[in-house]
Amino acid sequence: MLGGKQGSVEMRKIIFAVYNPPKDGLPYLSAVVAPTGAVAAVAYQTAAEAETHSLKLAMETARGVE
Secondary structure, eight states: OOOOOOOSSGGGGEEEEEEESSTOHHHHHHHHEESSSSSSEEESHHHHHHHHHHHHHHHHHHHHHH
């Protein structure tokens, strides 16, 4: 996970995004950018899959900083 200890990362500074493929044949990317600048991305064949992944990760991260 991109967060550190519980409560150490402010949720509003974490960016969750889904990027469209720049050209045909490339995947959608579900990306997370941490306040430190660290980036994690996972490739998916559809926008729906990427959005679902991004939402799940955002929910898990939110639970971790409560």
